Amino acid sequence: xxxxxxxxxxxxxxxxxxxxxxxxxxxxxxxxxxxxxxxxxxxxxxxxxxxxxxxxxxxxxxxxxxxxxxxxxxxxxxxxxxxxxxxxxxxxxxxxxxxxxxxxxxxxxxxxxxxxxxxxxxxxxxxxxxxxxxxxxxxxxxxxxxxxxxxxxxxxxxxxxxxxxxxxxxxxxxxxxxxxxxxxxxxxxxxxxxxxxxxxxxxxxxxxxxxxxxxxxxxxxxxxxxxxxxxxxxxxxxxxxx
Amino acid sequence: xxxxxxxxxxxxxxxxxxxxxxxxxxxxxxxxxxxxxxxxxxxxxxxxxxxxxxxxxxxxxxxxxxxxxxxxxxxxxxxxxxxxxxxxxxxxxxxxxxxxxxxxxxxxxxxxxxxxxxxxx
Numbered sequence: 001x002x003x004x005x006x007x008x009x010x011x012x013x014x015x016x017x018x019x020x021x022x023x024x025x026x027x028x029x030x031x032x033x034x035x036x037x038x039x040x041x042x043x044x045x046x047x048x049x050x051x052x053x054x055x056x057x058x059x060x061x062x063x064x065x066x067x068x069x070x071x072x073x074x075x076x077x078x079x080x081x082x083x084x085x086x087x088x089x090x091x092x093x094x095x096x097x098x099x100x101x102x103x104x105x106x107x108x109x110x111x112x113x114x115x116x117x118x119x120x121x122x123x124x125x126x127x128x129x130x131x132x133x134x135x136x137x138x139x140x141x142x143x144x145x146x147x148x149x150x151x152x153x154x155x156x157x158x159x160x161x162x163x164x165x166x167x168x169x170x171x172x173x174x175x176x177x178x179x180x181x182x183x184x185x186x187x188x189x190x191x192x193x194x195x196x197x198x199x200x201x202x203x204x205x206x207x208x209x210x211x212x213x214x215x216x217x218x219x220x221x222x223x224x225x226x227x228x229x230x231x232x233x234x235x236x237x238x239x240x241x242x
Numbered sequence: 243x244x245x246x247x248x249x250x251x252x253x254x255x256x257x258x259x260x261x262x263x264x265x266x267x268x269x270x271x272x273x274x275x276x277x278x279x280x281x282x283x284x285x286x287x288x289x290x291x292x293x294x295x296x297x298x299x300x301x302x303x304x305x306x307x308x309x310x311x312x313x314x315x316x317x318x319x320x321x322x323x324x325x326x327x328x329x330x331x332x333x334x335x336x337x338x339x340x341x342x343x344x345x346x347x348x349x350x351x352x353x354x355x356x357x358x359x360x361x362x363x
Contacts, residue, residue, distance in 0.1 A: 001317050001325050009318055013259040020252045055322040060263040 003055060010059050014048045017063065021070040025077065034091060034140050044069050091140050098136035101149070113138055122146060167216060174212035177225070187214065198222070266319030266362030275312045279305065283355050290339075290347045298339050298347070305354075306332055320361055328357050 021044075033041070044066060051062035080087035095111045097104055097118055108118070118136070121144035127133055135147040157164050171183050173194060184190060194206070197220050203209060213221045270276050282305040289298035309332065313325060331354040338347035 001313055001322065003322065006317055006322075009262065013262065016252075016255045017259060020256060023252075057321050058263070058319065060260075060319065063259070063263055 006055060007053060010055075011052045013059065013063065014052045014066075017066060018044070018048045021066070025070070025073060035142065040069070040073055044073075094140060094145075095138040096135065097138045097144065098130075098133050101131065101134060103130075108138075111138055118144065165217065170213040170215045170221070172211070173214055173220070174206050174209045174222075176211075177207040177209060179206050189214075262318050264319060266316050269315045269319070270312060270362050272315070273311075275308055279308045279312075279358060280355075282308065283351060283358075287348065287351055290344050290351070293342075293344070295339060295342055299336075302332070302335060302339060316362065324357065324361060328354065328361070331357060 047062055047066045047069065051059055051066065054062070076090055080090055095104075095107050095113075097108050097111070097113060103115070103118070108115070119130075122128075122130070122133065122136065125144065125146045127146055127148070132148050132152040133146055134149045137145045139145055171187060172180055173183055173189075174180065179191065179194065181191070184194065194212075198204075198206065198209070198212075201220075201222050203222065203224065206212075208224055208226070209222055210225050211221075211223045215221065282301050286298055286301035286305060289295075289301055309328065317325070331350055335347060335350040335354060338350055
């Protein structure tokens with residue numbers, strides 16, 4: 001019995017199973033996870049770890065455990081998509097903790113959310129003075145969303161009635177020295193156009209470029225491999241490798 | 243085609259993982275190993291009952307050969323402790339045969355057979 005080989009095979013099974021399962025579960029970010037999601041993640045990860053290294057029991061039993069936990073999470077996800085009522089029961093609801101500038105003590109007590117937690121979350125949002133807050137909502141993931149009073153909100157072009165131009169997403173045209181022809185085609189552009197634009201910036205070949213992005217105003221941002229920096233800033237506090 | 247591969251490759255990975263993990267019962271029977279093991283175990287029991295100790299030792303050796311041949315292909319679908327226990331049964335059975343103790347030999351042999359039977363259940 002080759003235990004090293006068994007651990008290698010079990011590790012590969014655990015790794016790819018976990019990878020595939022989490023891909024199926026979707027693109028929820030860590031910051032969006034509720035406390036329950038967080039616990040679920042730890043449990044599933046723990047089962048995968050046991051599957052890999054606990055040779056005293058069959059891999060299949062751990063894998064089945066993993067598959068069942070994954071299936072239940074997937075089922076709950078589907079239920080919360082279909083039924084708003086059940087979604088509320090499963091995920092909970094956001095709680096208003098500051099309303100019209102007043103702290104809602106009862107709501108905070110029900111959510112077991114302390115004043116210190118509220119102040120900390122507000123500081124993270126850049127609010128150091130409670131009197132600036134009109135509304136604060138404790139979201140399901142434990143984060144607080146803040147709406148400042150109108151007099152404390154930043155001025156926008158809309159407030160000043162200034163005209164603005166449309167600003168959409170930039171498109172990658174070169175990544176790591178390689179032209180992304182699919183994106184060029186989507187924008188009805190071609191390699192000749194790209195070469196010409198690069199030459200305007202003194203670049204002879206796309207391989208000299210680390211990243212090139214075209215914004216919706218038609219401006220091409222180019223970052224070359226060769227950086228024109230006389231002296232780089234070292235932010236390290238101690239000598240040696242960073 | 244790409245979309246098809248996008249689903250096919252993960253599907254094949256999961257399927258092959260499952261086959262590796264639950265393939266034990268089929269791998270135990272492959273090459274007639276299960277039949278051979280049971281056949282040699284029966285022959286060994288007969289030899290012990292008839293006090294044919296040299297023959298019993300030879301059957302035990304054949305039984306051990308089958309086990310050593312099967313173990314590498316079963317190792318991914320069984321638990322390590324069970325494999326170790328079977329190895330210990332072989333050692334104890336060998337001792338019982340060397341001491342020409344039919345009662346101890348039969349106890350060890352029947353436990354070995356039971357463990358073999360339950361190995362992939």
